[in-house]
Amino acid sequence: MKARHAVAPAYALALSLLVTGPLLGPGYLLLRDAVSTPRSYLSDAALGLSEAAPRALPQDFLLAVVSTVVDGGVLVKILLVAGLWLAGWGAARLVAVVLPQTGMAGQGVAVTLAIWNPYVAERLLQGHWSLLVGYGCLPWVAATMLRGRLWGVVFWLALAGLTPTGLILATVIALVCARGWRPVGVTLAAATGAALPWLTASVVAGSLSGSASAGVRAFAARAEPGLGTVGSLAGLGGIWNGQSVPVSRTTLFALVATLVLLAVVVVGLPMVLRVRTARPLLVLAVAAVVLPALAATGPGLAALEAVIRAVPGLGLLRDGQKWVALAMPGYVLAAAGVARYGRAVAVVGAAALIAVLPDLAWGVAGQLRAVHYPAAWPAVARLINADPRPVAVLPADSMRQFRWAGPAPVLDPLPRWVSADVLASGDLLIGGKTVPGEGTRGREVTELLAGGASRERLAAAGVGWVVVESGSPALDLPVAYRDDDLTLYRVGGTAPAASGRGLLIGAHLVWLGLLVGAGAVAASALSPNRRRSRT
Known part of the structure; x- marks a missing residue:
């Protein structure tokens, strides 16, 4: 990698480490939904053979397999840092593909916005580390699809598929960027293969029910101080849990921070609107803000409750704010557009994004840290x-x-x-x-x-x-x-062994095969020897 090409990934890694710093010492991530332990096992629950909906597949399978050789706490930390790093680095790659004229200045703003935003802060505090891995794949999905590298798309879909939500987010991005029926077909086939663990578990365990509709109102997007729901979502905030929010977003400063973020996006927007390949991502960004906002209204909540009762598998939709991640690729492209006004303006824009969310640094002001059992x-x-x-x-x-x-x-x-x-x-x-x-x-x-x-x-x-x-x-x-x-x-009681373990292990192996196989093919296509042979 040339020195010039190493700047964006190095900057993205620096920001990622600045955010996750307190986790890097000994100990385990244990915060709200984030639970890491030294060892996990291929229990019935890890395979999705339990009463609970399979929300953590194939994540639990991966942890169970890899923690036989790597401490589970270390693995979770690596994946979390990697997710943030991929988000920033991927944003730079997307800008290089769509807006190469913005140069390193545009890429730097894009890296900053992809990592340093309220969505990342709130999902860290909620403990959604695996969702952030999927989030980090989104700009890579867009960039590889726009370049027509379908094996790369398959790999990023499989990696984002660490959780069902991550796979859905990545699939939407891929379909929005697809040009022609072949990329659409590859995307749908890869997404189906990557979804086999939780699709199979849902059928075998019969774990989906309409009871998820009872939580629709509790999980709706939330308005922040000085902002309506639409404003909060447009600023990449508004998570349902008011306790999983940086302190700087709990006061009227949230209004100032949102205005600054949107100003960076809007200032660069005119340049991006002229690029045809960027427009679908910009339209998706608007939809990713407007639709969750509508879903948080009275009629929207009633409609969503009815849909989930009718189709239990759509319980995934009830946390409306998490879908705002779909706005990130469009936002980073628009933010990169500020570089048209010069490198100094781009630097000021990146600095402003950091300044209005100061408590994302160092584990969201120390809330994200390693603990000891x-x-x-x-x-x-x-x-x-x-x-x-x-x-x-x-x-x-x-x-x-x-x-x-x-x-x-x-x-x-x-x-x-x-x-x-x-x-x-x-x-x-x-x-x-x-x-x-x-x-x-x-x-x-x-x-x-x-x-x-x-x-x-x-x-x-x-x-x-x-x-x-x-x-x-x-x-x-x-x-x-x-x-x-x-x-x-x-106590000494026992229970019959769950049926279907072999089928679920097979479904997980399909996902793992997609991840490893597509990654190997995509990497070989990018190897220096392969590129030289084509010249």
């Missing part, structure tokens, strides 16, 4: 993994607060750390209201525990272990382990 967690995991029977947990809430993990709530780490099935309802308490999860069996077992059921009755219900966190009442059951953090009770 107390000794009880590996000890309990070892005992359960030595005899992997179904596990019930108390308290029953999906989100927990641990004194050693900071003030923010986190998902229970236990299901990611044991090879046994962990019985949980998946219920979430949002704004004082309970959004029901899909875990009917977990809910029934929790009711048994709350009613003081005997060991025999719990065993008959298929409970093998009960894990109780500190602060919960003691149970009249045989104790296998106890300290100040956790108590493990041995």
